Amino acid sequence: MIFVGAVLREWFSSCRIAFGILVVVFAIEKFDFIARFAIDYDLDLGGFVVLFLSNLPSIMDLIIPIATVIALYLSLLNIRERREFVILAAAGVGARPFLIIAGIIASLALLTSILISGFVKPAANYAFRQQYERSLSSIASNGPADGRFLETGDTVVHVSTSSPSEERKLSIFGFVGPKLDYVYLSDCARLRMEGKLLYSDTCAARIFHFKPASESAAEAIEPPPVSSECPTCNDERARLNIVRIEGGRTAKAFDLKSLFKTIDRNRVDELSIIELLAVKDGTFVSPDNARRAVKDLLLATTNLLAIACGLVAVALTTARTRFVALPLAIAGLMGTLVAVGSGALIPAITTPFGAAAVVVTGMVASAGVLVAVSIALRELLTAPRMGRA
Numbered sequence: 001m002i003f004v005g006a007v008l009r010e011w012f013s014s015c016r017i018a019f020g021i022l023v024v025v026f027a028i029e030k031f032d033f034i035a036r037f038a039i040d041y042d043l044d045l046g047g048f049v050v051l052f053l054s055n056l057p058s059i060m061d062l063i064i065p066i067a068t069v070i071a072l073y074l075s076l077l078n079i080r081e082r083r084e085f086v087i088l089a090a091a092g093v094g095a096r097p098f099l100i101i102a103g104i105i106a107s108l109a110l111l112t113s114i115l116i117s118g119f120v121k122p123a124a125n126y127a128f129r130q131q132y133e134r135s136l137s138s139i140a141s142n143g144p145a146d147g148r149f150l151e152t153g154d155t156v157v158h159v160s161t162s163s164p165s166e167e168r169k170l171s172i173f174g175f176v177g178p179k180l181d182y183v184y185l186s187d188c189a190r191l192r193m194e195g196k197l198l199y200s201d202t203c204a205a206r207i208f209h210f211k212p213a214s215e216s217a218a219e220a221i222e223p224p225p226v227s228s229e230c231p232t233c234n235d236e237r238a239r240l241n242i243v244r245i246e247g248g249r250t251a252k253a254f255d256l257k258s259l260f261k262t263i264d265r266n267r268v269d270e271l272s273i274i275e276l277l278a279v280k281d282g283t284f285v286s287p288d289n290a291r292r293a294v295k296d297l298l299l300a301t302t303n304l305l306a307i308a309c310g311l312v313a314v315a316l317t318t319a320r321t322r323f324v325a326l327p328l329a330i331a332g333l334m335g336t337l338v339a340v341g342s343g344a345l346i347p348a349i350t351t352p353f354g355a356a357a358v359v360v361t362g363m364v365a366s367a368g369v370l371v372a373v374s375i376a377l378r379e380l381l382t383a384p385r386m387g388r389a
Contacts, residue, residue: 034051065337085382204246294359299341312377
């Protein structure tokens with residue numbers, strides 16, 4: 001047991017480093033997206049941190065098997081090359097240490113993966129959505145702090161900087177193709193959000209609607225020189241036909257998705273694995289949700305296959321194959337993760353018995369592969385193979 005404890009400590013140290021590096025790589029990839037979002041929504045540092053950290057668990061259940069196989073490969077390869085397994089084999093221990101080490105690591109990785117995918121990730125998705133909705137509500141109600149042009153379809157909206165009275169200058173420019181159709185102006189607009197719509201309530205508004213001149217009028221009238229006193233007179237000689245409307249209290253609605261960069265997330269992602277497996281009258285409340293839960297559990301069982309891949313990579317590592325054994329093992333593991341994560345291998349599930357049968361079958365098959373690999377490759381895992389001939 002002293003030897004097993006030493007191996008587990010070495011594996012855990014390597015696993016922390018591999019897991020941390022993979023998370024940092026993912027965090028760097030997501031940083032630009034979250035940073036741009038924070039700038040667009042005028043987020044403070046606290047809001048940025050919440051969005052950034054709550055986005056990280058979305059990939060952790062896939063990182064755990066990869067970190068497991070990398071850490072297992074590095075730790076077992078070092079122990080093998082130090083001839084510690086040879087000493088155990090000379091003492092007649094057999095394959096028992098490999099099975100114990102593989103079993104403990106598999107249990108730790110399996111439980112950690114279920115904890116993250118079943119509970120941590122839903123909680124993080126909920127925190128992300130809450131912070132996102134607060135940010136969206138704030139910018140929708142208060143408007144951009146520095147004033148901004150916003151585009152939606154054939155309409156361009158400009159909201160001025162905020163004022164102590166919360167009333168803002170609002171300008172709306174409507175286009176028909178490349179031509180300006182109308183201008184909507186107000187000096188006393190208040191913004192509010194209801195559902196997925198942004199409303200601008202104004203105490204007064206001025207609307208200028210530009211009607212195109214008729215073709216006959218355009219042909220009959222020669223273009224006059226522009227007067228400095230009246231550059232856009234409302235008459236035929238100016239070829240402008242402007243309808244002016246003075247309005248009182250008005251309200252105009254905009255679709256938030258068209259004005260602001262929005263993030264669509266499924267509320268089902270916020271349900272824990274227990275909520276996904278809710279049962280009523282002997283059947284699942286939502287077969288689709290139950291299928292998602294089964295998929296998460298099967299993804300957790302791929303940690304058993306990750307350990308098997310790590311053992312195969314160690315057994316096949318020699319002086320000639322030391323640069324390809326681990327990448328090939330990771331590639332095979334990632335192919336398995338993609339196949340399981342796609343859900344194509346999971347049948348339709350309506351009852352708890354069916355879900356349990358699928359999960360147990362996947363777990364038994366993975367455990368069988370792990371035990372078979374540990375026993376079959378014991379000799380290759382024992383003797384050092386990195387020495388040059």
